[in-house]
Amino acid sequence: MSKVYFEKVSYITELLASGQYSQVFVLVDENSKEYCYPILKEYLEPHKLIEISSGERNKTLSSCNLVWSALTNATADRKTLLINLGGGVITDMGGFCAGTYKRGIRFINIPTTLLSQVDASVGAKTGIDFQGYKNHIGLFCEAEAVLVDSVFHDTLPQKQLISGYAEMLKHGLIANQKHWQDCLDNGSNSFGNEIIQQSVAIKEEVVKADPTEKGLRKILNFGHTIGHAIETHLLGTSSELLHGEAIGIGMIAEAYISKSKGLLAESEFQIIVEELRKIYSSPKIEKASLNNIKRLCKQDKKNENGNLNMSLLQNIGTAVYDIPVEEEVIDQALAEIL
Structure with missing residues (x-):
């Protein structure tokens, strides 16, 4: 590495x-x-x-x-x-x-x-x-x-710091509950060397275990299936989002899917949503555009054999990967966030 x-x-x-x-x-x-x-x-x-x-x-x-x-x-x-x-x-x-x-x-x-x-x-x-x-x-x-x-x-403008903050929060959600809490305690206004090193170390540990994303590394994509789709859909519009802003919204949606699949407890889902909603606001997207967002989700690199797979949460600090997700569940998640 x-x-x-x-x-x-x-x-x-x-x-x-x-x-x-x-x-x-x-x-x-x-x-x-x-x-x-x-x-x-x-x-x-x-x-x-x-x-x-x-x-x-x-x-x-x-x-x-x-x-x-x-x-x-x-x-x-x-x-x-x-x-x-x-x-x-x-x-x-x-x-x-x-x-x-x-x-x-x-x-x-x-x-x-x-x-x-x-x-x-x-x-x-x-x-x-x-x-x-x-x-x-x-x-x-x-x-x-x-x-x-x-x-x-x-x-950097504050908007750029908030974008990066989303990925740091994600690292805590998928692999290290203490880092999630440390990020919340630190807030989104300033980022010193120590907390950045923590976040990088979490990613490095996952990548070292699975360099070419055959298995465990997929957990780093939590929030990204729907987040990437929303980011791409809005690219070039007046509602365009920075990557981290889209991932913040994507994590809310995929936390909802985690709960819907019986993986994530309601209490932890509410904690995640409450904290992320303080920072990341849902963009305005017309209902007629939701099919395009789902179409973009179908191009996600984790998908196999025509099945839509996601990396989801079991709890704050633990993620699982290759979880099949039905289209109607994605519809429910999009309705939840938008």
């Missing part, structure tokens, strides 16, 4: 010195270029910038073409290093571009949003969206290293 270094963006100097790289490129979007690149730049040796447009709507093959073209035009060889500086879109897509360019060059992730620090940049998943389906094309590809530094939090 990739080594994660905390509170040490300056460690990039040592990594570059030991890597014997022929060229160094830094992948940014307009936001990370303006707010985060100046923090990193002082630690870099000569390098080239590659800039793409920000946002989930640009997590596509077209953006990959820009990256691959920039590398090709600069005669980048297989000893080239790509540094991905940005949020989850940058680390997901940058890793995918690095993993496929000349059958693989090395890359380092420097996640700048809370969401990417606790989730997207860790675990070797890379990829892009395709034909409206989230993370539909991708591969498992390990970064050389991941540098997590809370210095970048000062560049």
Whole structure:
């Protein structure tokens, strides 16, 4: 697994010195270029910038073409290093571009949003969206290293911190009741090194047990079947949600399904809903659109043989996976949240 270094963006100097790289490129979007690149730049040796447009709507093959073209035009060889500086879109897509360019060059992730620090940049998943389906094309590809530094939090609006908070709460719900409570005690206003390390450690433990998502790693997808579908459905609209905002709503829906399937006690369901509702509000979605959300759910990567499978909760701190879920139960869950 990739080594994660905390509170040490300056460690990039040592990594570059030991890597014997022929060229160094830094992948940014307009936001990370303006707010985060100046923090990193002082630690870099000569390098080239590659800039793409920000946002989930640009997590596509077209953006990959820009990256691959920039590398090709600069005669980048297989000893080239790509540094991905940005949020989850940058680390997901940058890793995918690095993993496929000349059958693989090395890359380092420097996640700048809370969401990417606790989730997207860790675990070797890379990829892009395709034909409206989230993370539909991708591969498992390990970064050389991941540098997590809370210095970048000062560049973020509160909305971005709340988005990352959802994944931290999820880590507690699926695997560690104490972390769930620690997150609630900490609140959603500030995130220090210790609680971020806790969250990353939970994900790393699950990934280490199941690197390519054949079994246990599926629990990390709690909240994501419905959350991804809602996120994708609203992409490009006035009601568009950040990833974590959609996952917050998805967790409410899938907690409801957990209760409906007899897995989760009513008392714990009420606790989960009460806490998540304090932070994540349901978007306005017309009833006529619910079939499209269900259609998107059917493209989820956990599904098998035409059956819709979900990762659900047994209690706060324990999740199960590969649970078949009927369409009418999804209808009930959507009605519950929307």
